[in-house]
Amino acid sequence: MQSPGPTGPCTEALIAAGVARVVVGIEDPDPQVAGSGIARLRSAGIQVDVGVADEEVTQQLRPYLHHRRTGRPWVVLKLAATINGRVAAPDGSSQWITGPEVRADVHRLRGESDAVLVGAGTVRADDPSLTVRDWPPPELRIDPSGVRDPKRVVLGSAPTGAKVHPCLEFDGEIPDLLDQLGVESVVQLMVEGGPRVAHAFHHSRSVNEYVVYIAPALFAGGDAAGLFAGSGAMSIEGVWRGRFEEVVTLGGDLRVMMLPGGAVDSEG
Amino acid sequence: MQSPGPTGPCTEALIAAGVARVVVGIEDPDPQVAGSGIARLRSAGIQVDVGVADEEVTQQLRPYLHHRRTGRPWVVLKLAATINGRVAAPDGSSQWITGPEVRADVHRLRGESDAVLVGAGTVRADDPSLTVRDWPPPELRIDPSGVRDPKRVVLGSAPTGAKVHPCLEFDGEIPDLLDQLGVESVVQLMVEGGPRVAHAFHHSRSVNEYVVYIAPALFAGGDAAGLFAGSGAMSIEGVWRGRFEEVVTLGGDLRVMMLPGGAVDSEG
Numbered sequence: 001m002q003s004p005g006p007t008g009p010c011t012e013a014l015i016a017a018g019v020a021r022v023v024v025g026i027e028d029p030d031p032q033v034a035g036s037g038i039a040r041l042r043s044a045g046i047q048v049d050v051g052v053a054d055e056e057v058t059q060q061l062r063p064y065l066h067h068r069r070t071g072r073p074w075v076v077l078k079l080a081a082t083i084n085g086r087v088a089a090p091d092g093s094s095q096w097i098t099g100p101e102v103r104a105d106v107h108r109l110r111g112e113s114d115a116v117l118v119g120a121g122t123v124r125a126d127d128p129s130l131t132v133r134d135w136p137p138p139e140l141r142i143d144p145s146g147v148r149d150p151k152r153v154v155l156g157s158a159p160t161g162a163k164v165h166p167c168l169e170f171d172g173e174i175p176d177l178l179d180q181l182g183v184e185s186v187v188q189l190m191v192e193g194g195p196r197v198a199h200a201f202h203h204s205r206s207v208n209e210y211v212v213y214i215a216p217a218l219f220a221g222g223d224a225a226g227l228f229a230g231s232g233a234m235s236i237e238g239v240w241r242g243r244f245e246e247v248v249t250l251g252g253d254l255r256v257m258m259l260p261g262g263a264v265d266s267e268g
Numbered sequence: 269m270q271s272p273g274p275t276g277p278c279t280e281a282l283i284a285a286g287v288a289r290v291v292v293g294i295e296d297p298d299p300q301v302a303g304s305g306i307a308r309l310r311s312a313g314i315q316v317d318v319g320v321a322d323e324e325v326t327q328q329l330r331p332y333l334h335h336r337r338t339g340r341p342w343v344v345l346k347l348a349a350t351i352n353g354r355v356a357a358p359d360g361s362s363q364w365i366t367g368p369e370v371r372a373d374v375h376r377l378r379g380e381s382d383a384v385l386v387g388a389g390t391v392r393a394d395d396p397s398l399t400v401r402d403w404p405p406p407e408l409r410i411d412p413s414g415v416r417d418p419k420r421v422v423l424g425s426a427p428t429g430a431k432v433h434p435c436l437e438f439d440g441e442i443p444d445l446l447d448q449l450g451v452e453s454v455v456q457l458m459v460e461g462g463p464r465v466a467h468a469f470h471h472s473r474s475v476n477e478y479v480v481y482i483a484p485a486l487f488a489g490g491d492a493a494g495l496f497a498g499s500g501a502m503s504i505e506g507v508w509r510g511r512f513e514e515v516v517t518l519g520g521d522l523r524v525m526m527l528p529g530g531a532v533d534s535e536g
Contacts, residue, residue: 082507083480083526085353097507202486212351216510216526218470239350239365242484247515247522254515254524258351258484 011037014046021047025057029068063188066208072178073189075206077198078109080213101251102213104134106192109211111135113150113190115181118164119197120156129163130192151186153177155197174204202240210242210258213250279305282314289315293325297336331456334476340446341457343474345466346377348481369519370481372402374460377479379403381418381458383449386432387465388424397431398460419454421445423465442472470508478510478526481518 014022027035027050041048058065063074080098110116111132118128131149152167155177170177181189191201201207246257282290295303295318309316326333331342348366378384379400386396399417420435423445438445449457459469469475514525 081353083353083478083510083524085349085351210351214524216512216529218508218510240486242351242486243520244484244517244522247517249512249515252511254512256351256482256522261484 011040014041015044019046021049023052024048024050025052026050026054026061029065067182067187070182072182073114073186074208075178075189075191075201076109076113076209076211077191077201077207078106078193078211078213079198080215082215082217084218097215097217098213098253099251102253102255105213105250105255107133107135109190110150113188114186115151115153116190116192117153117155117197118192119194120154120158121196122192122194123154123158123162123164127163150190151184153181153189174201174206178206207260212256212258214254214256216252279308282309283312287314289317291320292316292318293320294318294322294329297333335450335455338450340450341382341454342476343446343457343459343469344377344381344477344479345459345469345475346374346461346479346481347466348483350483350485352486365483365485366481366521367519370521370523373518373523375401375403377458378418381456382454383419383421384458384460385421385423385465386460387462388422388426389464390460390462391422391426391430391432395431418458421449421457442469442474446474475528480524480526482522482524484520
């Protein structure tokens with residue numbers, strides 16, 4: 001989601017146009033707005049119905065609503081794995097285990113985010129640029145001059161000369177980072193990994209939405225843990241439960257969207 | 269798939285009934301049949317069109333076709349895991365990580381199979397009965413007296429008194445087991461685990477169809493391998509690729525059907 005630009009209130013325009021009835025999905029929780037426009041419309045004699053299709057509107061706007069209510073960005077954790085939960089091989093040889101449709105979708109997700117984060121290890125291993133390619137498609141561009149790349153954030157330090165520069169290099173606790181990004185109007189933060197960064201965000205309960213790309217593949221490497229062998233001392237006590245929100249096929253792969261199972265946060 | 273019972277050929281009945289045209293999906297590859305009925309119909313002056321909806325028919329009949337062509341059962345490997353590829357905890361505490369809809373679907377799969385296989389370790393740990401409950405539903409039962417339980421197979425030895433008795437206890441190589449089961453008219457074998465048995469079947473390329481139940485959950489146990497941390501010396505060389513055939517939601521869980529990517533076997 002793009003952060004909203006500075007727009008004038010439409011209240012006076014609606015009154016001037018002689019509109020008889022206004023339908024509102026949900027009230028804007030922004031304390032600078034908070035129902036004042038609705039009150040102004042009603043005082044001008046306009047019928048205002050609040051709560052129409054409010055569930056759909058809430059879902060569509062949830063990064064914005066989350067940001068307004070918590071002061072922090074909506075965190076989307078992107079993961080890509082085989083069906084048995086294996087990520088790209090550490091030597092980087094498997095980074096393209098998913099297909100071109102997934103790569104295009106990752107660029108869409110970047111393009112809809114205000115900031116993209118990776119760990120310093122990923123920067124050293126892959127030297128990603130984290131820019132947006134081919135999104136949005138030309139027909140969806142409001143500004144035909146092109147694409148606005150998201151702010152780039154590295155957890156740790158990026159080597160001089162890395163393609164990720166210019167970027168914010170952050171050393172510290174994840175909640176503090178989220179506070180800082182929220183102040184900088186980052187409404188949606190996309191976390192791209194690697195695995196240690198993913199674990200840190202998950203473990204600190206900072207993830208609002210998991211986007212998992214699954215390839216129809218199995219890693220059967222020397223590591224015996226996982227789907228095909230015993231897996232140590234785990235117990236159901238260590239299980240975190242969420243809920244699937246959407247599953248779609250992207251070429252030969254799957255995209256699974258998963259949300260935390262309980263109340264996501266104050267809007268839950 | 270149930271193995272076909274002894275049925276008389278319908279060729280003579282069709283001729284006697286004066287049928288003018290017969291539509292055939294695919295020819296039966298059984299060497300005892302092999303097109304002789306089609307030839308008999310044509311010699312009686314009946315128009316016979318072969319190959320109508322042959323893809324759909326082939327898909328529906330593939331366990332039978334596989335058995336007729338290879339002499340071995342169609343092997344369905346059942347897996348259940350979290351989104352990051354974790355199976356039930358070794359202490360058994362997480363066996364119900366998926367919901368009741370998945371449990372019902374597992375009984376459907378058992379009921380459609382001629383034999384069900386588990387490892388001796390699973391028998392010792394869980395003492396499963398491997399019987400079919402509530403499948404098929406009464407309205408789908410041809411024989412109203414009830415359900416035919418699949419033959420039970422244990423890889424290794426089952427302790428005296430285990431609920432899995434009577435069963436076939438097999439010690440040996442998987443291809444030899446499949447040959448034996450094929451001779452015993454097992455058209456579809458369901459492999460239920462545990463993880464070592466699953467790995468053995470997968471590693472010997474004996475699996476024809478993977479049915480993976482995925483819960484919207486993450487194991488974040490002490491074991492750092494898998495989706496959320498580095499995973500040893502794996503490389504893309506160790507990747508096996510398949511293709512997704514179908515994804516459906518079952519309650520809050522997913523069922524993903526996956527087939528080997530290349531030619532499955534001679535019918536491929």
